[in-house]
Amino acid sequence: MPKIAMFLTFMIWYNTYMKQHRVWYSPDPKISSPDTIHQVLMFGTLTEIKSLKKTLGLPTIRKLFLDYPKKVYTATALNFIKNFILTINSSIHEQQYLKNTPRNTG
Secondary structure, three states, X not given: OOHHHHHXXXXXXXXXXXXXXXXXXXXXXXXXXXXXXXXXXXXXXXXXXXXXXXXXXXXXXXXXXXXXXXXXXXXHHHHHHHHHHOOOOOOOOHHHOEOOOOOOOO
């Protein structure tokens, strides 16, 4: 099987599997809740992120992202979301977003 056919077969399988098996949790399922915003940004597909941007608008998503940080991101995902999805040019306190950093216990 040619490489392109193998790639397309994998992508079809992956997209079908992810649509059926993707699971995430948000205690507040309203679309404008900070929990939902972070869950879609971290675990959603690009189509879902585009739909979120179209529904709420980029300024609202940026504000919720910056005002209510959640520790759900990997370093690479945070970099991609901050720089390319939300186009935030200012620095952020990454420790508040990275899931592999300690929580403030004091």
